[in-house]
Amino acid sequence: MARSPLGKSMKLPKLKGNRKARLTNPRQKVLVLYLANSALDAPVVAWALYDGSGERLHMAGDEDSPPYKTGLDALREGWRLFQASQIQPHVRGEELDLSYLKYEFFFERICEAVV
């Protein structure tokens, strides 16, 4: 297994053949990556992690370096993409206005709950 920059909490469940190991108390971990453009292999510029397993409590400002360099790196580490932001047309007259980060990608992985 490739080394995870986030340590033990990022390890995938062990696989047996093509079947995933059974989890008695499955929980979702969610990774949100904001990329530099709409390509999944673009660099990460911002991120968030939410750990439903209870293993680790992530919060704003807890890391200064992104967990992956690109969205593709997260895929290679076993994260499953389940949502990507749409590329929206620009409203006439507001083409130069800026607000929220544009290129948002949601990933998940299922882990055993930590009691």
Added chain:
Amino acid sequence: MSALRLLSTIDMARFVARGFLRFDAVVPHEINEQFMAEAGETAEPDEGFKGSHRDAFAANAIPEVQAGTPLANAYEPGTAPARLLALPLVAGTLQSLLGPEIVFDHHFLHVRLPSRDPSRGPNLSQHTHQDSTIDPRQAFDVQLMYYPHRITRDMGGTRFIPGTHLRKVSEFAIGRYQNVVGQQHVVCEAGTLLFLHHGVWHGAGANQSDRTRYMFKIRLRAAGRQTRAWAIEDYRPPDKQRAIFFLKSPPEENTVETVLTTPEPWFEQDTGRLEYINRIKLWRYLTEDPEYDADYWLTRLDENAAAGNR
């Protein structure tokens, strides 16, 4: 007024580009000590970390001040906030950013208690946010952040993201952005000041130390003309545009144009250029020069429109 220490043009450009100016350990020790005495000790509320500090605030010497009060009348002479605001660096920086007529908006004593007792609830950092509400103005307010005592990294400190101030967002709508490449944490000596454009995204860090952390914020706005208020006498905009993209040497450092077109590490590859454009627009506002440009970003759009090419 000769004692005022006005900002230079290049410092103003840095504020326009990044949304902040930081001055480390510039407030004299005796004012820091006086402020800490006036602020008093803030105990943990009965409700735990989420509780209100109102009872503790009622007992301290920091006054309630009406929004809209002229800054000169906001604090009793001789108090720590009045002495802080009278420092030539502080008065000069505020005048440079807001003009000579300044009005008090609000102030707040931010208190982050140490993580002594986990049973009182999780000790979390504050979600990333932009203060107040959606603010479509070109004009801006200034938030003066005053750190009266030493802040170590484990005390959390204010987290902020340089260059986010020109984005029009709705307060905590950006709470999902836990971490942003290039974010900064204020770790500093006593007497450090941060002058923030009101739009800079920020949040308080979790205090993992065994000491209470204090930060005093004063929000101020211009009551009169905000523009051309710094030490602008020597400033002359360039009389011609410099070459762009195809360059045979690095751009000259410490010019307004270089500062306004220097990216932040979190800039997206397309909107980073829009950030430059919005910085140039803010520079036009502050210099009252509707034709100013850096690296042709707005000229490219303006001249086509002026020629009737739409």
